[in-house]
Amino acid sequence: MPPVQSLSSSAVSLLLSDARLPVGGHTQSGGLEPALLAGLSSEGIVGYCRTRLATVVRTEAATAVVARHVTLGHGDLGLVHAHWAARTPSAAQRETSAELGRGLLRLARRLWLTGADLAALGALPSPARPLVLGAVAARTGLDAHHLAQVVAYDDVQTVVAAGLKLAPGDPVVATGWVWEQLGEIDRLATQVAGARTPGDIPSLAAPQIEEWAQAHAHTTRRLFRA
Known part of the structure; x- marks a missing residue:
């Protein structure tokens, strides 16, 4: 395994955007499954991605960036978590993020995080995904811009990949949807x-x-956890 210091932000971001991760797009739909069940058409998936980027994802990305900064400064991740939770009113969304955070933390323990890194996260009862991503970014040298890109790109590709399973269509067209969001x-x-x-984290309702x-x-009848 190459030393963390020898990897560029671009290289690290490629791995963190990989759909094969334990928290990759194969595990969830980014809320697309219930949206389609409620009547959203496949033609509306691009607009759905755009809405998420403007609301849920912006909050998640900013939280990850703040968590990275706070980790580098040995600050209070608990305060970051509290601000994220206050801006995520849906209990279901908070629970999903905590579940994804556990999966990502398991991966991070194996690949990157040391005892000191884990101590800060371990002080939280169930760290949300953006906090774990922020800690990983601090450890791997991933800069703030690339980190935010990872959060945003991962959300779009998750939704689009789920769309191909839930409302099967042409993968070429689906790739075009992702391209439109870049x-x-x-x-x-x-x-x-x-x-x-933490005060810099936006509060955007969806x-x-x-x-x-x-x-x-x-x-009880669903393909994806969320």
């Missing part, structure tokens, strides 16, 4: 890369997405 992904990353404190997530959490 400019917005880069803009989002640029806008949140300067976040430093009531319909939150409602779908809550309903999906109680559904």
Whole structure:
């Protein structure tokens, strides 16, 4: 395994965006499954991705960036977690993020994080995914802009990949949907890369997405966890 210091941000971000990760797109739909069940058409998937980027994902990306900064400064990740939770009103979404955080933390323990890194995360009852990503970024040298890109790109590719399973279509068309979002992904990353404190995390409501997530959490017939 190459030393962490020898890897560029670009190389690390490629791995963290890999759909084969234990928390990759094969494990969830980014809320697309309940959206389709509620009547969203396959033609609406691009708009759905765009809405998530403007709301849920922006909050997640900024949280990861702040967690990275706080980890580098040996600050209080608990405060970051509290601010993220306050901006994530859906219990179902918080639970999903905690579940993904556990899976990512398991991977991070094996590949990157040391005792000191784990101690900060271990002080939290169940660290959310963006906090674990922030700690990994601090450890691997992943810069704030690339980290935010990872969060945003992963969300888009997760939704689109789920769409190919839930509403099968042409993968070429689906890849075009991802391509259409790359400019917005880069803009989002640029806008949140300067976040430093928990107060910098934006609070952006997505009531319909939150409602779908809550309903999906109680559904017994589903393909994806969330």
